[in-house]
Amino acid sequence: MRKSRKEYTDANRLAWDEVASRHAAHNNPALFEAVKDPAFVSLEGDILHTLQRVGVAGKHIIQLGCNNGRETLSLRNLGAARCVGIDASAEFLEHGREMIRLAGAQDQVEFVEADVYDLPAEFNGAFDMVLVTIGVISWMPELKPFFEVIRGLLKPGGKLVMEEMHPVLFMYEEDADSGVSTVQYSYFSGEVWEETSGLDYYSHETYQSAPNYSFMHRLDEILMAGIDSHLNLEHFVELDYDISNFCSDLELNPVRPPLGFVMVMNAQ
Ligand SMILES: C[S@@+](CC[C@H](N)C(=O)[O-])C[C@H]1O[C@@H](n2cnc3c(N)ncnc32)[C@H](O)[C@@H]1O
Numbered sequence: 001m002r003k004s005r006k007e008y009t010d011a012n013r014l015a016w017d018e019v020a021s022r023h024a025a026h027n028n029p030a031l032f033e034a035v036k037d038p039a040f041v042s043l044e045g046d047i048l049h050t051l052q053r054v055g056v057a058g059k060h061i062i063q064l065g066c067n068n069g070r071e072t073l074s075l076r077n078l079g080a081a082r083c084v085g086i087d088a089s090a091e092f093l094e095h096g097r098e099m100i101r102l103a104g105a106q107d108q109v110e111f112v113e114a115d116v117y118d119l120p121a122e123f124n125g126a127f128d129m130v131l132v133t134i135g136v137i138s139w140m141p142e143l144k145p146f147f148e149v150i151r152g153l154l155k156p157g158g159k160l161v162m163e164e165m166h167p168v169l170f171m172y173e174e175d176a177d178s179g180v181s182t183v184q185y186s187y188f189s190g191e192v193w194e195e196t197s198g199l200d201y202y203s204h205e206t207y208q209s210a211p212n213y214s215f216m217h218r219l220d221e222i223l224m225a226g227i228d229s230h231l232n233l234e235h236f237v238e239l240d241y242d243i244s245n246f247c248s249d250l251e252l253n254p255v256r257p258p259l260g261f262v263m264v265m266n267a268q
Pocket of ligand 1: 069117140
């Protein structure tokens with residue numbers, strides 16, 4: 001039986017908090033040195049080009065599901081005036097706050113621990129841009145309320161910029177021994193995945209984790225949830241390269257599926 005949205009997000013918070021120290025051990029020594037450079041930007045490829053084309057300088061931007069906040073900090077280094085990172089995981093945000101301190105960016109960057117479905121009212125209509133990057137949509141139990149939140153955060157004329165894993169990718173499973181990914185699941189399953197083998201997608205180590213739940217949303221569902229929330233589609237591109245560390249072998253396969261997408265929607 002499906003759980004409530006809050007039950008899913010509460011369970012997922014535990015699992016993300018649990019993996020934070022593993023990600024930190026893998027990433028933070030190098031990251032904490034790198035962020036001292038005021039030119040530090042961890043965004044690259046199509047998402048960076050799209051942000052530069054849309055324009056970041058002077059903007060007020062909120063990132064939903066910011067994790068350790070390195071991309072939120074990158075927005076400040078690209079010239080944004082105010083950057084807010086939202087995440088449910090207090091552990092990851094602690095790392096983000098340390099990063100911001102090392103970067104001397106406390107005046108422009110703030111992190112708020114919150115469920116994206118339940119944001120402080122003061123954020124309503126306060127932002128020129130909402131940023132969502134790799135691996136957030138699949139943690140959202142319900143799409144329409146998620147896009148309604150995004151629409152509510154934007155000023156008139158504001159934009160959603162999204163870089164995400166392509167839903168077709170979730171049809172694939174990577175064989176642990178051979179590293180070869182093959183189609184295993186229907187695109188139309190609408191599956192809720194319960195996992196207990198951890199979220200360490202950097203070291204690819206498995207461990208007995210708190211149960212966490214992710215969701216297989218189709219591309220038409222993503223697009224229509226935005227459109228039905230009064231966001232206009234302005235730009236959409238499918239990516240043929242790996243952005244997620246998930247089934248990465250497909251990037252080199254000549255018969256590869258789309259691996260990601262970058263999308264801009266506006267609140268005209
Ligand atoms: C794959 S990670 C983040 C991806 C980010 N692009 C990055 O590479 O750092 C997904 C993040 O979404 C957060 N998250 C999941 N569900 C959430 C919710 N309901 N509210 C706020 N954050 C949530 C998790 O805590 C996690 O940090």
